[in-house]
Each structure stands twice: as C-alpha cells, then as structure tokens.
Amino acid sequence: MSGRGRKAVLPPAGHRAEPPLAPDGLVVTVTNKAGFKKEFDFAELPVAGPMQRSLAKAFAAQSRGWTSHKSAGTYWIKVGLFAGFLSGLDSPSDDLDGLTAATMQTWRDNHISTNTGKSTLSLVRTLLQQDPRLAAGPVAEELARRIPQATPSSESYEEAERERVMLTAQRQFRAAWLRIGENTRLLNRWLSGDIAESSREWKLGEILDHTARTGDVPRTLxxxxxxxxxNRRLLGGRGPQKTWGRLFLTRSELTALAVLLTDRFGWNLSLYDRMPVPTTAPSAGETTSVTYQVQVEKRRAGSGRWFSTENITDSGADSPGRLITQALEATAHARALASSLAPGADLLMVARSYRPEQEHLDLDRPAPVDPLVFGVSDNMGQVWARSNGLGGSPFRRSRRTTVTDEGRPLQHTQGTHESTYVLPDRRVQRASRGVFEDGAHEAHAQALTVVFGGKITDEPDPEHQETATVDCEDEESSPWPATEGGCGADFLLCLACPNAHVHPGHHPRLAHLHQQILSLRSALGDRSFHERWSVHLLRLQDLRDKVGPAAWTAALARVSDTDRTVVQLLVKKDLAP
Known part of the structure; x- marks a missing residue:
C-alpha cells in the first residue's frame, strides 16, 4: 500500500530497475522518492581515473538506501573534499588500495576538531567501507576508529525567547487567517446572491471570485x-494583503503557520513539504469537536516505516486541533486552486508566490504550480526570522524546545531523544541542576545512615557507659530518645550514633558480629536479609575499613565466650537496650 492507502501499481512484466552506476563507471544517477533523477559525474573529481571509478562504485552502492537528492548531495560534497585532500598530497595514490594508514590519520587529524569535520569523516568512512579492499588491514583499522559524536549546535529556547518567536508567528498568522476569513465570507455572500448588485461589496465579491479562480486580481496591461x-481604489492598495492576499497566504505567513505547528507538535521542517490535507475521523456522539487524522512522514525511520498517523482533536479555542482548523481555513482557496491547476494535489501547506517561480531545482520538494508554492524550505525560515529581527531560522530550536518540554520522543527513537535532544541541551542541563543537587544531598544523607557514626579511640574512657556493642558518651543526648528518658535505640543502632566510642577492646565482639551477620545471608535470602541486616552490615564494614582489615582479622582470635553469647543475643534480637 502507498502512504495514502492506495494499492501500489505493479511494474510491467520484465521490468528491471536501472543500475545507478553508468557503464563508464563514472556517472552515478540517484533517483529520489518522487522519481526524479540527478546525475553525479565523478570525472569531475581531481584524482586519478581508477580512484574516480572506485569512489563512484562506492557512492552507487551507498545510494541504494537514499530517498532524496539532499542525501546524495551531502555525500557528494564530502567526496569532493576527500578527493581534494588526496590531490593535495605529495604522492597521491591512484586508487583506494593505495591509501595508507598515515594518509588516513592525516585526513582524520584535519577534521576531528569540528562538528562539520566529524560529519565529513563519518560520511567518507561509510563510503570507503563499501570497498572490499579496505575491509582489513591498517587502513581498515584507521577507518574503524571511533569518531566522537558531534556537539549539538543548537539548543532549546529559554522561555522569554520562545514567547517572542511564538508571539511574532501568532500575530502574523492570525492577521492572515482573519483577513482570509473575512474575504471568504464576503465571497460566499456574493456567490449566494445576498449582496445588492453594483454595490461596493458586490464589486469586491466579483474581484474575489476572479481571484479564487485565477490566483490573482484583475490587472491592467x-x-x-x-x-x-x-480597481486599486476599490481594493484599497496594491500590496498583496489588499489584492490576491485577500484569499491566499504569503510565503512569510505560511512560514509563520509552520512555526506555530512546530511549537505545538514538534514536527520536522521537511514534513511540511509533503504533508497531505488532514482528514477527519468519525467521532461517535460528538457534535462540538472534530478529530483530524494527520499523516506524519518520517524519512529516517527506514523503508516501510515512513508514515504514521496522529489524531488531533479540535475541542475548543485552546485545544491542539484548533490550529489545524485554522490552517485548513487559511489555505482553503489555495488548495482548491491547486487542485484545479494540478488535479490530485492535496497538500496542506500551500501559499501564493509573489512572482512566477524560476526553474525548479530542488527536486526533493514539490514543484510549484504557478502561482502557488508548497511547503516551507530552510531558506524561507531564515528569511522569516531575519525579516522579524529574530536571528536564525526558528525550526530546529523550536522543535528541540517542544521535544524537551514534552519529555518523550516525537518522531524519533528513545535513544535519539536522550542522546541528541535531552542530555546535550544546555537549557535542560541548567534546569536539572537543582534536581541533581537535591539528589546529591539525598544520596549523601543516605550514605551517612550506613556508615559508622561514632568515634574510634585507642583506649576506654571510664566516664563512658558500656553497651553491648560500644561505649556511650551521653545517652541523654541520644538521637533516638526514649519516652521515659534516656536512649531508646537498639544496641545495633549504637553503631550509627555520634555518641558511640569504639576502642580495641570492642574489636573482637564487633568482628565476630560482622562474621555472624554475613552468615545470615544464605539462610534468609536476599530480600529478607536486605530488609533486616544490610544497614547494620554496611556500618560494620565501614568500621572495619576505618580500623584496618589487619587489626580486624587479628581481633577474631581474641573473641571470648562472653562476646559469642552477646552476639548471639544481638543476632536473635533477644537483647533489649
């Protein structure tokens, strides 16, 4: 099935796809998803003939997975850089099997320090690894070296920046939507005969009817x-908003709409070039809302997974689907005109161009149907931002902002979401500092609960009170006071108390206690042992590390019968504090 649900047409019998590599081994033809072809002539590269043919063969092999000329063009630029590098060597090799590890090390050193260079290294490596002669050996090992991930060059918007961009887009698109809506209502009244003939409104309606059918107002040559x-006086001026713009969006206004859609849904810019008109899904019993089915195209997802459908509901002014409704209303006349000029055209994002289009060079994007253009290009985003004093194109940063705020993948994998959008984003990092700080404090507090909390001394203090495990400096200031006064802590909890003092006389009993608690692990099972004994074991291990493993082990030889009796009572929890 095709992306729109129509049955795919089988090729004629005996059909064979043309190989991308020409018989001369120098020209590679890349066919994009729309069926347009583009040639890449490797005879133009400044390297020897065998090298040209080897690079062309690798390029052709890699091209089988491409669906756009943009991908091919990106690889072509990188191949040109590599060929230029080779031609600048003192003794350039004639073919790929003449490359040396030293040459590839120099190539790597020249590019590894920048994001663009890392991209160049990665793409050229992908091509070179297509050649079986480079599958093993020193050059293959050099190619296999890890290339660090590029540092994202853009970051999400701070709230004030985002509000400025969105407010600019909202003002521009809303003004256009209101303008087109007002003129549409006037045209509908004219078509229904509700306006007095020869009145000012009737004359405007006649002009609007001509504009809807032709894409322009009547003109004088x-x-x-x-x-x-x-009729400039009747129209009120000669600018687009007073003439054909009464029923059509300008390119800038279409760009503003795309900015709002990206902010709302986190869609890729390339999606707008071929986004079909959303369809409406049936809503059982619903009369006040409408649900749109929007087809989302994800070229990088791989063959067979390019398309998905998002259901977006318009249930009121603040609902996500309201923007879809307004987009449909603002583009209605342009879509109707496009359908009459090019039957079958059903793209949502369409605008009226100021002037007839020049030669259509970007064959990955829909061809214009004069005077209409489809989609939003990178250049349109840059021009829109510049004309509104906003710096660079807003689409990447806006998408990044939406994705990070949403907190889940949008048209990409979980790994890409975390590694490309969340972790490198400086705004996310700044916002996370408080969370990390709180977590660190919590981890520190938890760590303190599982370490020996008292003091280690060389000899006993006669003023301290002896307990089953330690000597107590002051039970009246216990962290766990009893209701009737004094300390209410279990004797094992003495190891966590700041009033505790441990001297060498305690070592045999505590070392034996440590040994006995360890023996309980196999008898109780992990869950029960963790719940009852793990904290006490960790404190004893911390105390052992502070005393020293050698002294701790030697103390086991001095364990007395009294020590064994007390430890047995402690383990059985028969010894009251």
Whole structure:
C-alpha cells in the first residue's frame, strides 16, 4: 500500500530497475522518492581515473538506501573534499588500495576538531567501507576508529525567547487567517446572491471570485509591459494583503503557520513539504469537536516505516486541533486552486508566490504550480526570522524546545531523544541542576545512615557507659530518645550514633558480629536479609575499613565466650537496650 492507502501499481512484466552506476563507471544517477533523477559525474573529481571509478562504485552502492537528492548531495560534497585532500598530497595514490594508514590519520587529524569535520569523516568512512579492499588491514583499522559524536549546535529556547518567536508567528498568522476569513465570507455572500448588485461589496465579491479562480486580481496591461492591479481604489492598495492576499497566504505567513505547528507538535521542517490535507475521523456522539487524522512522514525511520498517523482533536479555542482548523481555513482557496491547476494535489501547506517561480531545482520538494508554492524550505525560515529581527531560522530550536518540554520522543527513537535532544541541551542541563543537587544531598544523607557514626579511640574512657556493642558518651543526648528518658535505640543502632566510642577492646565482639551477620545471608535470602541486616552490615564494614582489615582479622582470635553469647543475643534480637 502507498502512504495514502492506495494499492501500489505493479511494474510491467520484465521490468528491471536501472543500475545507478553508468557503464563508464563514472556517472552515478540517484533517483529520489518522487522519481526524479540527478546525475553525479565523478570525472569531475581531481584524482586519478581508477580512484574516480572506485569512489563512484562506492557512492552507487551507498545510494541504494537514499530517498532524496539532499542525501546524495551531502555525500557528494564530502567526496569532493576527500578527493581534494588526496590531490593535495605529495604522492597521491591512484586508487583506494593505495591509501595508507598515515594518509588516513592525516585526513582524520584535519577534521576531528569540528562538528562539520566529524560529519565529513563519518560520511567518507561509510563510503570507503563499501570497498572490499579496505575491509582489513591498517587502513581498515584507521577507518574503524571511533569518531566522537558531534556537539549539538543548537539548543532549546529559554522561555522569554520562545514567547517572542511564538508571539511574532501568532500575530502574523492570525492577521492572515482573519483577513482570509473575512474575504471568504464576503465571497460566499456574493456567490449566494445576498449582496445588492453594483454595490461596493458586490464589486469586491466579483474581484474575489476572479481571484479564487485565477490566483490573482484583475490587472491592467500598460504599454510598458507592466501589469498593475485594476480597481486599486476599490481594493484599497496594491500590496498583496489588499489584492490576491485577500484569499491566499504569503510565503512569510505560511512560514509563520509552520512555526506555530512546530511549537505545538514538534514536527520536522521537511514534513511540511509533503504533508497531505488532514482528514477527519468519525467521532461517535460528538457534535462540538472534530478529530483530524494527520499523516506524519518520517524519512529516517527506514523503508516501510515512513508514515504514521496522529489524531488531533479540535475541542475548543485552546485545544491542539484548533490550529489545524485554522490552517485548513487559511489555505482553503489555495488548495482548491491547486487542485484545479494540478488535479490530485492535496497538500496542506500551500501559499501564493509573489512572482512566477524560476526553474525548479530542488527536486526533493514539490514543484510549484504557478502561482502557488508548497511547503516551507530552510531558506524561507531564515528569511522569516531575519525579516522579524529574530536571528536564525526558528525550526530546529523550536522543535528541540517542544521535544524537551514534552519529555518523550516525537518522531524519533528513545535513544535519539536522550542522546541528541535531552542530555546535550544546555537549557535542560541548567534546569536539572537543582534536581541533581537535591539528589546529591539525598544520596549523601543516605550514605551517612550506613556508615559508622561514632568515634574510634585507642583506649576506654571510664566516664563512658558500656553497651553491648560500644561505649556511650551521653545517652541523654541520644538521637533516638526514649519516652521515659534516656536512649531508646537498639544496641545495633549504637553503631550509627555520634555518641558511640569504639576502642580495641570492642574489636573482637564487633568482628565476630560482622562474621555472624554475613552468615545470615544464605539462610534468609536476599530480600529478607536486605530488609533486616544490610544497614547494620554496611556500618560494620565501614568500621572495619576505618580500623584496618589487619587489626580486624587479628581481633577474631581474641573473641571470648562472653562476646559469642552477646552476639548471639544481638543476632536473635533477644537483647533489649
């Protein structure tokens, strides 16, 4: 099935796909998803003929997975850089099997320090690894070296930045939507005959009818060859908003709509070039809302997984689907005109161009149907931002902001979400500092609960009170006071008390206690042991490390019968504090 649900047409009998590599071994033809072809002539590269053919063969092998000329063009640029590097060597090799590890080390050193260089290294490596002669040996080992991941060059918007961009886009698109809606209502009244003939509104309705059918207002041709809008006084001016813009979005207004859609849904910019008109899904019993089915295209997901459908509901002014409704209303006349000029056209993102299009060079994007253009290009985003004083194109940063705020993958994998969007983003890092700090404090507090909390001394203090495990300096200031006064802690909890003092006389009993608790692990099972004994064991291990393993082990030889009796009572929890 195709992406729109139509049955795929089988090729004629005996059909064979043309190989991408020409018989001369120098020209590679790449066919994009739309069926357009583009040639790449490797005879243009400044390297020897055998090297040209080897690179062309690797390029052709890699091209079988490409669906766009943009991918091919990116690889072509990198191949050109590699060929230029080779031609600049004192003794350039004639073919790939003449490459040396030293040459590839120099190539790596020249590019490893920048993001663009890392991308160049990665793409050229992918091509070179297509050649079986480089599957083993020193050059293969050099190619296999890890290339560090590029540092993301963009980051998500701070809230104030985002609000400025969105407010700019909202003002521009809303003004266009209101303008088109007002003129659409006037046109509908004219078509239904509800306006008095020859009135001002009737004359405007007649002009709007001409505009809807042709994409332009009536114009007067002057002897100089210049065409000017007729009825300028009636229209109120000659600018787009007063003429054909009454029913059509300008490119800038379409870009503003795309900015709002990206902020709302986190869609990729390339999605807008071929986004079909959303369809409506049935809503049982619903009369006040409408649910749109929006087809989302994900080229990088791999063959067979390019398309998914998102259900978006318009249930009121603040609902996500309201923007889809407004987009449909703002593009209605342009879509109707596109359908009449090019039957079958059903793309949502369409605008009216200021002037007839030049030669269509970007064959990955839909061809214009004069005077209409489809989708939003990188250049349109840059021009829009520049004309509104916003710096660079907003799409990458806006998408990154939406993805990180949403906190889940949008049209990408969980790994990409974490490694590309969340972890490297400086805004996310700044926002996480408080969480990390709180976590560190909590971890520190938890660590303190499982270490020996008292003091280690060389000899007993006669003023301290002896307990079953330690000597107590002051039971009245216990962290665990009893209701009737004094200390209410278990004797094992003495090891966590700051009032505790341990001297060498305690070592035999505590070492024996440590040994006995360890023996309980196999008898109780991990869960029961963890719940009852793990904290006490960790404190004893911390105390052992402070005393020293050698002294701790030697103390086991001095364990008395009294020590064994007390430890047995402690382990059985028969010894009251």
């Amino acid at each position: 002057y002897p100089s060859g210049q065409r000017e809008a007729a």
